[in-house]
Structure formats: C-alpha cells, structure tokens
Amino acid sequence: MKLKNYIALALFSLFAFNIQAQPGYELWLDYKEIDDNTYKEKYSPFFTDIELIGNSSTISIIKEELQLAKTGFALENLNSDSNSKLIVGIQNVLPSGIRSQINTENLGDEGYTINTLNNGKTLVISGNSDIALLYGTFGLLREIQQRNDISDLNIEEEPKIQKRVLNHWDNLDRTVERGYAGFSIWDWHLLPELIKPEYKDYARANSSIGINGTVLTNVNSNALILTPHYIEKVKALAEVFRPYGIQVYLTARFSAPIELGDLDTADPLDENVREWWKNIANEIYAEIPDFGGFLVKADSEGQPGPFQYDRTHVDGANMLAEAVAPHDGIIMWRAFVYSEEDPDDRAKQAYDQFIPYDGKFADNVLVQVKNGAIDFQPREPFHPMFGAMPDTPLMMEFQITQEYLGFSSHLVFLPKLFEEVLDEDTYAEGENSTVAKVIDGTNSNKKLTGIAGVANIGTEKNWTGHPFGQANWYGFGRLAWDPYMDSEDIAQEWLKMNFSNEEDFVKPMTDLLLESREAVVNYMTPLGLHHIMATSHHYGPGPWVDNLGRPEWNPVYYHKADKNGIGFDRTSSGSDALAQYATPIEENYSNPETTPEKYLLWFHHLPWDYEMSNDKTLWDNMALHYQKGVEQVEEMQATWKNMEQYVNKQEFEKTSKLLEIQLKEAKWWRDACLSYFQQFSEMELPAEVPEPEHNLEYYKSIDRPYAPGINPSW
Incomplete structure (x- = not known):
C-alpha cells in the first residue's frame, strides 16, 4: 500500500474515532461500566461462557454486541467456578434439555424470550429467527443497563405493530426538510463505494428499539431516486441494514412516469403507466429483494397525484400496490391532504377525501394518517379518521423532529404526546x-399494521442536535413496538441507559421530561390554540400573519381572534368538524363546559370574558397558561443545575445553554402572543403575568429567514 493510502486510511480512521468518541454519539447504547461490584460478581459469569447457535451475519452482530457490552460493563469473570452460561439460539435448535423449557410458538418472526433456567445458572435468549435473537439480545442488555435483577427472568416480548418505520425527509442534496440536526446522514455522492460507519451505527440503534424499516427520502420526493444510478446506492444501504432486520423504502413521486419514462401522463388507470410502475418495481426488487415498498405524498401541498386525472386516492394507491404486490411490497399512502380550492375547514378535508373509500384499498396498502387533523401541533385531538375507517389499515404518523415545538433548541419529551x-x-x-387499538389491528384484526415517525436525525455528532432529542427517537421506537407502554417507564429507561441509575437523578429528571411537553403547550398554544407559529419555517410566534396566498397558511385562520373572542368553532354552529367524531365525543365536545379545557379553543370560539371552571375569565386563564409555561422552563433549569454530577460535562453545558435559549424564547412566545391578543380582548393582564418587555410592533418585526429545516425548493 502506498504511503498516501496509509495516510488517508489513518485520517479516515481518526475521523471516525473522533465522531464516535463524542458525547452522545453512542446514544442509549453506551454501555457504561457497572460500579456495583455485587451486581457485577453475580452476573459477569454469563458473559464469560456464551454459546451462540448459528453462523449468519445477524449472529455475528449479536456476538459483537455482547462483546461491546462485556467490555463496556467491565464484566470480567469474577467467579469462574459458577458454571453459569448464556445461550442464544432459535428455539428449534437449542440443546434438547433447554428446548423443552422454551416456548416461542406464538411469537412470530420477531418476538423473543429471555429466561433464566437451571436454578439461575443458565440464561437463554430465544425466538424463531435470528432477528428475534438480536431483539432479545438488546432486551437483555437493556435490563442490565438499568441494573435490573436478571436472576429469575421470564420475559416474553413480541411487537404489536408489524411495520415500525422511520420517515426521513432527506433530500438528494443532503438537506433535510424539517431537519434540525445538520445534513442528511446519507452521503449519496460517495455511495455505493463508501459505507460510512454511521450507517451501521444507525441500523444498530434502530434495531435496539425494534424499528424495522426506514424511508430514505423526503415525502416531497425527487423522481431521480428511482433511477438505476440511485438504486445502486440504495442497495448498498439495504445490505448494511439487512442483518439488523431493517427494510428500506423509498418515496415515489407520482409524476415519475412523465419525468423519467417519457410518458405524457401519470394517469393511474392508463395501462402504459401501470406497466411503467411494474417495470420500476421489478428493477428495484431485482437489486434489493427485500425492498419494503413506497411511501407516497400525493395531491397535497402542490405534489402531483391522481386528482389531476380525475382519479381517486384509491386509484393511485392501488395502482402502485399492484406493482409491488408480487414482491410482498407495501404502499404507505399519506392522508395529509388539503386544498386551497376547498373552502371547508382544513381539519375536515382528509376525512372527507378518504372515508368514502373505506375498504376499497388493496390489502397491501396502509393509509398513513398524522396523529391530528392539522399538522403535528404541540397538542391537537386525535385525527377523526382513526375512528371512521374500520375496513382500512391505518398507519399512525408521528413527528419525532420538532417542527412546531422549538426545533432542536427546546427540550420536549415527545413520548408523552x-x-x-x-x-x-x-x-x-x-x-x-x-387509537392504539385501531393502529395495532385489535379492533378489526387487520392483516397489515404500521406506525411511522418523521426522523430527527442528522450529521450532528450526537445525531439529534439537542442531547434530549435522542429520547424522542428512543421513545418512538419503544411505543412502535408496544403502543401501550407508559411514557414514564420510557423516560426512566432512557435516563438510566444514558446517564445514571441513581434515584436522585432518575426521579427529578423523569418528572422534568414528563412535564416538558406541557410546558411547551403552555407557552406556545394553550387551551387548544394551534398553528399560530411564524409561517414557512414555523419557528417562533406569528399569530398576526394574515397575508399569505392560501387562507389555511395564515395563523389568523386558526385562532380567529376578534373583539368578540377567540377560537375555531368546529361545532354544528361552525365548521361542524365535530361531526366527524363518534357520537359520545361529538355530544361531549359540543358544549364548552364539557369540552376538555386542553381542546377548548380547538372546538369553540368563546368570548374573552367567558368564565371557566376556576371562576376566572378565558383571557386570564390564557395569560396564566403562558406565564406557567415560562415558569415550568425555569423549573427545568433549576432541576438541571442539580444534575451536573451525574452527566458528562459537555452534555451538561450544552443542555444548560439550550435551556437558556428555551427560557428566552418561552418569554418571547408569552409576550408576543399576549401583546397581539390583548388588542382584541382589551383586558388587563393578571397580576401574576408581567407586562411584555416590548411593544407589538417589535415582536412583529422579528424575522428568521434562515431558520433551519426549510425545503430549498420552496
């Protein structure tokens, strides 16, 4: 090897090491040394005698992971005469004496068991596939990271949702729409030749929390991703991900037959178009046999779709479903649709477009529905489609990246949301x-189930920008595996795995995480207010914006503040969006007195002096919520200041500075919104709420033209 090649290799290795040595890079898989010698002595023997049954690439990954953990935990064998053993193997190939004690019959291909047998001397991880064994390995290591007792384990786990997917809104130029953690981790220019270590580490992190799919490209898609030049690159990523149980998916631009295929139409009922998509699917599957399928955004926000040809969402989805069906592929067809040509309440439009077609989508189509009917707000009621399409598999879409929640500047624990x-x-x-029973198929025994999270991952050294942004990636994965998990349990798991098992750290920090989302709701959009952020980038307040081309792009559309009151009337006297919900909800929410206060202004336009349950006016309550949000951030700061001894210095200092930004911006939100709304209420602020530092014109003048995460094509 030439000297320059040695130098290049050394520099690359040094770069990779430096990246991986940065605090936060290891995410929740940083196997910190166990400082409890009693715990160590009790369990280290299992890591001395390990029997791995099988020789697949996944088994090799398990071996590697156990060695990483053994080294990280410092589980040297302190008791070599213990005869303890860890066995990892598919149930039907376990040693006969062990096999009869393990039952994986009903666990499918991904479920696993962890059992302590033979009076605590044998620890067994089993399942029906090597991927199940990998999940089980991560499950065991999670127990140890939390310093749980593993002397009498009888764990049986299987995912309750089949397709557990991250949606990357990454563009081919490596910008990331709504991305706040740097550029895309996919280096398309250097693929397929250069496989960066981050790709493997990404797959490892996802597999550890049960995520089994990744959509590599933006829903506002580029047809070029379907060309052979890019499929070769996608294939390289798929080969890295495959041993971790992760399928790759791509976004399909509906107009691709015109842009790439020299056709003059993309009509889903045109035979040439159907044949074109079948050929594309065949070409992709020839290179990537386990390719997952396509995610499609159509007829929304300017994206092409079947409506252009007087066709329906069913026509478009089923045409693509037909193309991937022979390969066991699926179509995830997004229900995020609204039109400037429809004067009706934006919250109603997706329901109106999709409900008539319940039961008409192909069996391999998942209709992907955002958690609420507007757009990933800090709080909004569940999307009414989840209660109205019993014969159609509905796939939940959550947003992990914090588009409307302060980007990666603000600490917000989203598993609570x-x-x-x-x-x-x-x-x-x-x-x-x-809603959980709808998406996991419990209510209708649907054959296909799924959940998606819009990723918050980028080239930042800690992956997510904010150190606590990792908790939202982690929490999404845990809830995707089991949508009935408690967010408090998730918070405690993540804190213990990342920082410390000390109760004096875990208890106050769990409380901080669980309270953080409510703090953001309070200082941004209390009492059911929504979509009052500055437009385009959605960073900071902008309730005054009223000059954009489409009504539903303007915050004034959503709060409708005037001298008579504030709020969006969605009862029968207004847009009647409430009629899209089941009768008990409609009846309860039709009356402001029986509407949960957290949704009050979502469904009602009420006078400023409306008396609420605490005998205070609506205006006073709104102002007090804004003030409470500020105070909650101050409490978060105070809690964090007491945590310095438990965390890495760099992470402590970064989080401290970010909390300073969050407090400053919480006050900005409070002062700007109350200044704006006060001109309509003409009421004094409560004594507990300070007067805004500046006048309204000052807040209106604040501009953030280069806020991150804006699609460069806009």
Missing part, C-alpha cells in the same frame, strides 16, 4: 376503542 394520542378513545367500536 405520543402516549396521549394513543390512549385517546375513538369510540369506534364502543368504549375503550383507543
């Missing part, structure tokens, strides 16, 4: 028909 939505009762099949 996810849990709130999943626990909502749709009443679709009577009481206790929760």
Whole structure:
C-alpha cells in the first residue's frame, strides 16, 4: 500500500474515532461500566461462557454486541467456578434439555424470550429467527443497563405493530426538510463505494428499539431516486441494514412516469403507466429483494397525484400496490391532504377525501394518517379518521423532529404526546376503542399494521442536535413496538441507559421530561390554540400573519381572534368538524363546559370574558397558561443545575445553554402572543403575568429567514 493510502486510511480512521468518541454519539447504547461490584460478581459469569447457535451475519452482530457490552460493563469473570452460561439460539435448535423449557410458538418472526433456567445458572435468549435473537439480545442488555435483577427472568416480548418505520425527509442534496440536526446522514455522492460507519451505527440503534424499516427520502420526493444510478446506492444501504432486520423504502413521486419514462401522463388507470410502475418495481426488487415498498405524498401541498386525472386516492394507491404486490411490497399512502380550492375547514378535508373509500384499498396498502387533523401541533385531538375507517389499515404518523415545538433548541419529551394520542378513545367500536387499538389491528384484526415517525436525525455528532432529542427517537421506537407502554417507564429507561441509575437523578429528571411537553403547550398554544407559529419555517410566534396566498397558511385562520373572542368553532354552529367524531365525543365536545379545557379553543370560539371552571375569565386563564409555561422552563433549569454530577460535562453545558435559549424564547412566545391578543380582548393582564418587555410592533418585526429545516425548493 502506498504511503498516501496509509495516510488517508489513518485520517479516515481518526475521523471516525473522533465522531464516535463524542458525547452522545453512542446514544442509549453506551454501555457504561457497572460500579456495583455485587451486581457485577453475580452476573459477569454469563458473559464469560456464551454459546451462540448459528453462523449468519445477524449472529455475528449479536456476538459483537455482547462483546461491546462485556467490555463496556467491565464484566470480567469474577467467579469462574459458577458454571453459569448464556445461550442464544432459535428455539428449534437449542440443546434438547433447554428446548423443552422454551416456548416461542406464538411469537412470530420477531418476538423473543429471555429466561433464566437451571436454578439461575443458565440464561437463554430465544425466538424463531435470528432477528428475534438480536431483539432479545438488546432486551437483555437493556435490563442490565438499568441494573435490573436478571436472576429469575421470564420475559416474553413480541411487537404489536408489524411495520415500525422511520420517515426521513432527506433530500438528494443532503438537506433535510424539517431537519434540525445538520445534513442528511446519507452521503449519496460517495455511495455505493463508501459505507460510512454511521450507517451501521444507525441500523444498530434502530434495531435496539425494534424499528424495522426506514424511508430514505423526503415525502416531497425527487423522481431521480428511482433511477438505476440511485438504486445502486440504495442497495448498498439495504445490505448494511439487512442483518439488523431493517427494510428500506423509498418515496415515489407520482409524476415519475412523465419525468423519467417519457410518458405524457401519470394517469393511474392508463395501462402504459401501470406497466411503467411494474417495470420500476421489478428493477428495484431485482437489486434489493427485500425492498419494503413506497411511501407516497400525493395531491397535497402542490405534489402531483391522481386528482389531476380525475382519479381517486384509491386509484393511485392501488395502482402502485399492484406493482409491488408480487414482491410482498407495501404502499404507505399519506392522508395529509388539503386544498386551497376547498373552502371547508382544513381539519375536515382528509376525512372527507378518504372515508368514502373505506375498504376499497388493496390489502397491501396502509393509509398513513398524522396523529391530528392539522399538522403535528404541540397538542391537537386525535385525527377523526382513526375512528371512521374500520375496513382500512391505518398507519399512525408521528413527528419525532420538532417542527412546531422549538426545533432542536427546546427540550420536549415527545413520548408523552405520543402516549396521549394513543390512549385517546375513538369510540369506534364502543368504549375503550383507543387509537392504539385501531393502529395495532385489535379492533378489526387487520392483516397489515404500521406506525411511522418523521426522523430527527442528522450529521450532528450526537445525531439529534439537542442531547434530549435522542429520547424522542428512543421513545418512538419503544411505543412502535408496544403502543401501550407508559411514557414514564420510557423516560426512566432512557435516563438510566444514558446517564445514571441513581434515584436522585432518575426521579427529578423523569418528572422534568414528563412535564416538558406541557410546558411547551403552555407557552406556545394553550387551551387548544394551534398553528399560530411564524409561517414557512414555523419557528417562533406569528399569530398576526394574515397575508399569505392560501387562507389555511395564515395563523389568523386558526385562532380567529376578534373583539368578540377567540377560537375555531368546529361545532354544528361552525365548521361542524365535530361531526366527524363518534357520537359520545361529538355530544361531549359540543358544549364548552364539557369540552376538555386542553381542546377548548380547538372546538369553540368563546368570548374573552367567558368564565371557566376556576371562576376566572378565558383571557386570564390564557395569560396564566403562558406565564406557567415560562415558569415550568425555569423549573427545568433549576432541576438541571442539580444534575451536573451525574452527566458528562459537555452534555451538561450544552443542555444548560439550550435551556437558556428555551427560557428566552418561552418569554418571547408569552409576550408576543399576549401583546397581539390583548388588542382584541382589551383586558388587563393578571397580576401574576408581567407586562411584555416590548411593544407589538417589535415582536412583529422579528424575522428568521434562515431558520433551519426549510425545503430549498420552496
């Protein structure tokens, strides 16, 4: 090898090491040394005698992971005479004496068991596939990271949702729409030759929380990703991800037959168009046999779709489904649609477009529905489609990246938001028909189930920008595996795995995480206010914006503040969006007195002096919520200041500075919004709320033209 090649290799290795040595790069897989010698002595023997049954690439990954953990935990064998053993193997190839004690019959291809047998001397991870064994390995290591007792384990786990997918809104030029953690990690220019270590580490992190699919490209898609030049690159990533149980998906631009195929139409009922898509699918599957399928955004926000040809969403989705069906592929057809040509309430439009076609989508189509009917707001009621399409598989779409929640500048624990939505009762099949039961197929025994999260991942050294942004990636994965998990349990897991098992750290920090989302709601959009952010980039307040081309792009459309009051009337006297929900919800929410206060202004336009349950006016309550949000961030700061001894210095200092930004911007939100709304209410602020530092014109003048995450094509 020439000297320059040695130098290049050395520099690349040094770069990779430096990246991986940065605090936060290892995410929740940083196997910190166990400082409890009793715990160490008890369990280190399992890591001395390990029997891995099989020789696949996934088994090799398991071996590598166990060695990483052994080294990180410092589990040297302190008791060589213990005869303890860790066995990892598919159930039907386990040693006969062990096999009879393990039952994986009902666990499918991904479920696993972890059992302690032989009076605590044998630890067994089993399942029906090597991927199940990998999930089980991560499950065992998660127990150890939390310093849980593993002397008598009897764990049986299987995912409750089949397709657990990250949606990357990454562009081919490596910009990331709504990305706040740097550029895209996919280096298309250097693929397929250069496989960066981050690709493997990305797959490892996802597999550790049960994510089994990744959509590599933006929903506002570029047809070029379907060309052989890029499929070769996608194939290289698929080969890295495959041993970790992760399928790759791509976004399909509906007009691709015109842009790439020299056709003069993309009509989904045109035979030439159908044949074109079949050929594209065949070409992709020839290179990537386990390719997952396509995610499609059509007839929304200017994206092409079947409406151009007087066709329906069913026509478009089923045409693509036909193309991938022979290869066991699926289509994820997004229901995020609204039109400037439809004067009706934007919250109603997706429901109106999709409900008539319930039961008409092909079996391999998932209709992907955002958690709420508007757009990833800090809080919004669950999307009414979840209670109204019993014969169509609906796929939940959450946003992990914080488009409307302060980007990666603000600490917001989103599993609390996810849990709130999943626990909502749709009443679709009577009481206790929760959203979680809709998406996991419990209510209708659907054959295909799925959940997606819009990723918050980029080239930042800690992947997510904010150190606590990792918790949202982690929490999404855990809830995708089991949508009935408690967000408090997720918070505690993540804190213990990342920082410390000390109760004096875990308890206050769990409280901080669980309270953080409510703080953001309070200082941004209390009492059901929504979409009042500055437009385009959605960073900071902009309730005054009223000059954009489409009504529903303007914040004034959503709050409708005037001298008579504030709020969007979605009852029968207004847009009647409430009629899209089941009768118990419609009846309860039609009356402001029985509407949950958290949704009050989502469904009602009320006078400023409307008296609420605490005998204070609507105006006073709104102002006090804004003030409470500021105070909650101050409490978060105070809690964090006491945590310095438990965390890495660099992460402590970065989080401290980010909390300073969050507090400054919480005050900005409070002062700007109250200044604007006060001109309509003409009421004094409560004594507990300080007067805004500046006048309204000052807040209106604040501009953020280079806020991150804006699609460069806009």
